[in-house]
Amino acid sequence: MYSYSIDYTSTVTASDIITTADLKDHLRVDHTDEDDFIEALREAAIEYVESYCNIKLGDRTAVFYTDAFPNYLELPVGPVQSLSGITYNTDRTTTVTLDATYYYYELVRQPARISFISPPQVEEYTHNGVQIAITVGYPEADIPKAILHAIRLMVGHWYENRRQVVMTKPAELPMGVHSLLNPFRIISEL
Numbered sequence: 304m305y306s307y308s309i310d311y312t313s314t315v316t317a318s319d320i321i322t323t324a325d326l327k328d329h330l331r332v333d334h335t336d337e338d339d340f341i342e343a344l345r346e347a348a349i350e351y352v353e354s355y356c357n358i359k360l361g362d363r364t365a366v367f368y369t370d371a372f373p374n375y376l377e378l379p380v381g382p383v384q385s386l387s388g389i390t391y392n393t394d395r396t397t398t399v400t401l402d403a404t405y406y407y408y409e410l411v412r413q414p415a416r417i418s419f420i421s422p423p424q425v426e427e428y429t430h431n432g433v434q435i436a437i438t439v440g441y442p443e444a445d446i447p448k449a450i451l452h453a454i455r456l457m458v459g460h461w462y463e464n465r466r467q468v469v470m471t472k473p474a475e476l477p478m479g480v481h482s483l484l485n486p487f488r489i490i491s492e493l
Contacts (some may be wrong), residue, residue: 307369308431309380315361317346319443321454329455330462341458348457352450355481357414357489358382359440360450368431372422379491380439383415387436392426398434399423414491453483 326341327333353359357380367378372391386408389401401422408417417435425432441447457480 307367307379309365309367311359311363311365313362313364315359315363315440315443317342317349320349320360320446321345321451326455326458330459341462344458344461345454347461348454351457352454352484356450356484356487357491358487360446361440361443362438363440365437365439367435367437369433369435370430371425372419372433374419376417376419377414377491378416378435378437378439379414379489381413381415381489382439382441383410383413384438384440384442386410386415386417387438389417389436390434391423392429392432393423394426395429414489447487449483450487453480456480456483 323338323342323345326345327338330341332341349360359380362384365380367380369376389406390398391401393399404420405422406417406419409415415437441450
């Protein structure tokens with residue numbers, strides 16, 4: 304077990320993932336009075352999908368931080384498209400690039416994984432001593448249709464049910480949001 308953090312150095316706008324017009328078509332809304340509300344619901348639905356599945360929608364550059372080199376590492380977010388390089392701290396002021404002969408990685412499997420071969424020592428007591436530069440996320444054009452439909456379903460549900468509690472007999476759709484999202488979940492050992 305190791306501690307980690309991820310810093311996303313680029314962002315994607317929600318309209319790059321699914322447009323307000325697409326959501327309004329789904330909701331059968333033909334006025335602009337509630338566009339801001341629909342956009343807020345869209346952002347909440349996207350955040351939920353990303354959190355539930357441990358994925359990112361849209362290309363993001365990121366740095367994955369951990370304190371030291373483990374022998375084996377699973378990146379608990381995905382899909383990881385590329386690994387740009389690995390750096391580490393030899394002391395509190397010096398950062399060195401790790402030669403590619405000290406590690407190998409697999410990005411096809413999710414979660415993506417890295418294995419280290421006799422990695423060097425990281426400065427003791429250094430937090431975030433290892434930095435792994437990655438590109439992560441589904442490119443906007445390649446976001447699976449099931450994920451987009453799950454976003455539509457959530458926005459539709461929240462649009463129609465604006466209260467926390469609805470006084471009817473609740474029932475989840477048999478092929479609801481989680482059924483659409485479960486195949487895309489990235490579950491790691493963290």
